[in-house]
Amino acid sequence: MRVRDAGPGSAAEPAGAGRGAAPGPVTASGPIAASGPGEVPAPVAIVTGASRGIGLGIARRLSAAGTRVFGVARGPGEAVHMQCDLCAPGAAERVLAAALEAHGRVDALVNNAGLLLEEHCWAQSDEDAEAMVALNLTVPFLLAQAAARHWVEAARPGTIVNVCSVESQVGWASPPHAVYAATKGGLLGLTRALALELAPHGIRVVAIGPGPTTTAMTPDVPELATAIPLGGRPATLEEIGDVVAFLVSDAARYMTGEIVYVDGGYLAR
Amino acid sequence: MSPPFSRRDAGEQSLPGRFAGQRALVTGAASGIGRAVARRLAAEGATVTGLDLDAAGLEETFAAIPGARHIVADVTGVQAAGAAAEADVLVNAAGVLERHDFLEHPLEAWQRTLAVNLVAPQRLSRAFARARIDAGHPTERSHPGAIVNVCSIESFVAIPGHAAYTASKSALLLLTRAFALELAPHGVRVNAVAPGVTQTGMNAALRADPAQAGALRERVPMGRFGTPGEQAAGICFLASPEASYITGATLPIDGGWLTQ
Numbered sequence: 028m029r030v031r032d033a034g035p036g037s038a039a040e041p042a043g044a045g046r047g048a049a050p051g052p053v054t055a056s057g058p059i060a061a062s063g064p065g066e067v068p069a070p071v072a073i074v075t076g077a078s079r080g081i082g083l084g085i086a087r088r089l090s091a092a093g094t095r096v097f098g099v100a101r102g103p104g105e106a107v108h109m110q111c112d113l114c115a116p117g118a119a120e121r122v123l124a125a126a127l128e129a130h131g132r133v134d135a136l137v138n139n140a141g142l143l144l145e146e147h148c149w150a151q152s153d154e155d156a157e158a159m160v161a162l163n164l165t166v167p168f169l170l171a172q173a174a175a176r177h178w179v180e181a182a183r184p185g186t187i188v189n190v191c192s193v194e195s196q197v198g199w200a201s202p203p204h205a206v207y208a209a210t211k212g213g214l215l216g217l218t219r220a221l222a223l224e225l226a227p228h229g230i231r232v233v234a235i236g237p238g239p240t241t242t243a244m245t246p247d248v249p250e251l252a253t254a255i256p257l258g259g260r261p262a263t264l265e266e267i268g269d270v271v272a273f274l275v276s277d278a279a280r281y282m283t284g285e286i287v288y289v290d291g292g293y294l295a296r
Numbered sequence: 297m298s299p300p301f302s303r304r305d306a307g308e309q310s311l312p313g314r315f316a317g318q319r320a321l322v323t324g325a326a327s328g329i330g331r332a333v334a335r336r337l338a339a340e341g342a343t344v345t346g347l348d349l350d351a352a353g354l355e356e357t358f359a360a361i362p363g364a365r366h367i368v369a370d371v372t373g374v375q376a377a378g379a380a381a382e383a384d385v386l387v388n389a390a391g392v393l394e395r396h397d398f399l400e401h402p403l404e405a406w407q408r409t410l411a412v413n414l415v416a417p418q419r420l421s422r423a424f425a426r427a428r429i430d431a432g433h434p435t436e437r438s439h440p441g442a443i444v445n446v447c448s449i450e451s452f453v454a455i456p457g458h459a460a461y462t463a464s465k466s467a468l469l470l471l472t473r474a475f476a477l478e479l480a481p482h483g484v485r486v487n488a489v490a491p492g493v494t495q496t497g498m499n500a501a502l503r504a505d506p507a508q509a510g511a512l513r514e515r516v517p518m519g520r521f522g523t524p525g526e527q528a529a530g531i532c533f534l535a536s537p538e539a540s541y542i543t544g545a546t547l548p549i550d551g552g553w554l555t556q
Contacts, residue, residue: 216466
């Protein structure tokens with residue numbers, strides 16, 4: 028069994044890691060804009076899984092837009108401000124408290140941390156399945172609950188972005204990871220459920236669904252890239268970060284309960 | 297106002313012999329949709345095993361079906377998985393719905409819901425698939441094997457107060473598609489139904505309250521609730537050879553709920 032911290036929906040490695048890419052926030056089309064026209068970025072955002080991959084990309088992009096990012100991950104990293112095991116009891120409350128202590132406020136929560144354990148559907152162990160359900164479903168549930176309780180109590184609006192996947196919509200047979208797809212489908216359902224329940228409180232809950240995204244591992248799977256209509260390549264981390272920056276900004280203020288797929292046309296095939 | 301169009305008996309006429317020689321495992325067979333499926337599969341010739349924690353309910357389900365096997369066990373346990381490994385048809389009908397405002401939602405309720413509605417179908421489907429594959433090439437097996445999961449309209453849309461249920465049923469939708477994709481080369485079909493509001497114990501209290509029942513009924517384009525038999529009709533179709541080219545599909549049986 029191969030183990031990755033992330034699937035097509037949440038890349039495991041920073042863009043260009045080990046491949047000589049220029050550091051810093053540069054996209055294929057030029058430098059990152061601080062924010063789009065008329066966009067007001069979220070002042071403070073919690074980003075989980077911020078040590079690498081899509082989480083690091085989101086943290087960098089939000090920081091470039093002027094958001095103070097409170098990054099959370101198990102390991103250290105340039106965007107990590109709190110190291111913790113999100114599956115530990117009480118972790119959600121501790122993360123929220125630490126972010127509030129650091130910045131005095133929290134405006135957005137990006138549930139990005141995820142776990143992908145590849146295995147055939149007829150062979151995946153209970154332990155592996157439980158670990159994915161815990162990190163991909165229960166942790167977002169608990170973090171969303173902690174953040175929403177805070178926002179309702181403080182009578183403040185807030186935004187939650189759940190990092191789903193194209194696998195919130197379709198399966199992925201090779202390499203196989205059916206349980207991962209189920210957890211990402213569940214996260215989309217949770218997005219809709221919380222959007223309905225929290226709308227009266229002015230809290231938006233949306234999702235982003237990345238397809239294959241640039242990581243150190245994607246070049247190993249060339250047929251995967253050719254399946255992408257737009258450019259025949261995976262997304263860069265910046266291309267995912269740009270959409271998250273939009274979703275947490277006031278420019279997306281009428282959006283809730285939606286998933287935005289950022290997949291280069293993968294699901295349109 | 298004219299009475300709502302209704303042919304609810306039409307969906308409950310069994311097709312004798314459709315499952316002759318097949319072994320079926322139905323979870324949640326002590327009540328509701330699971331009971332209706334178990335009875336219909338038996339009426340159509342299957343040797344049915346019903347699994348539920350409710351022993352008395354299982355007795356009632358199979359009162360007129362002497363050959364049926366009863367298993368009183370937890371749906372996530374090894375006994376259930378063992379039964380799945382021996383079946384030609386697996387119907388994952390066991391499900392729980394706990395209503396909680398999200399802000400007060402207990403973690404325990406979330407975990408119970410995921411265990412029954414997501415983890416149990418995953419474990420049973422895993423055992424079923426492994427046994428099918430071990431049994432050899434699909435053409436060499438007497439029955440290729442079919443799984444039907446009971447999803448929900450909440451696999452597609454949410455209902456407030458149902459955070460855990462909505463998440464679990466949305467997860468089950470993708471479990472259905474991903475298992476279908478991976479098992480297609482092995483001849484095992486995996487499908488689901490997505491029931492709308494159906495007359496079962498899960499929503500009995502809601503339907504007993506005239507004001508709530510009326511408001512709920514008004515949201516159904518067909519103007520009435522579904523019956524367990526109407527769900528069983530769709531489930532048995534998907535499990536049967538008539539659906540031999542259908543896999544990864546989720547059939548809404550919802551009186552039109554998802555059209556709006």
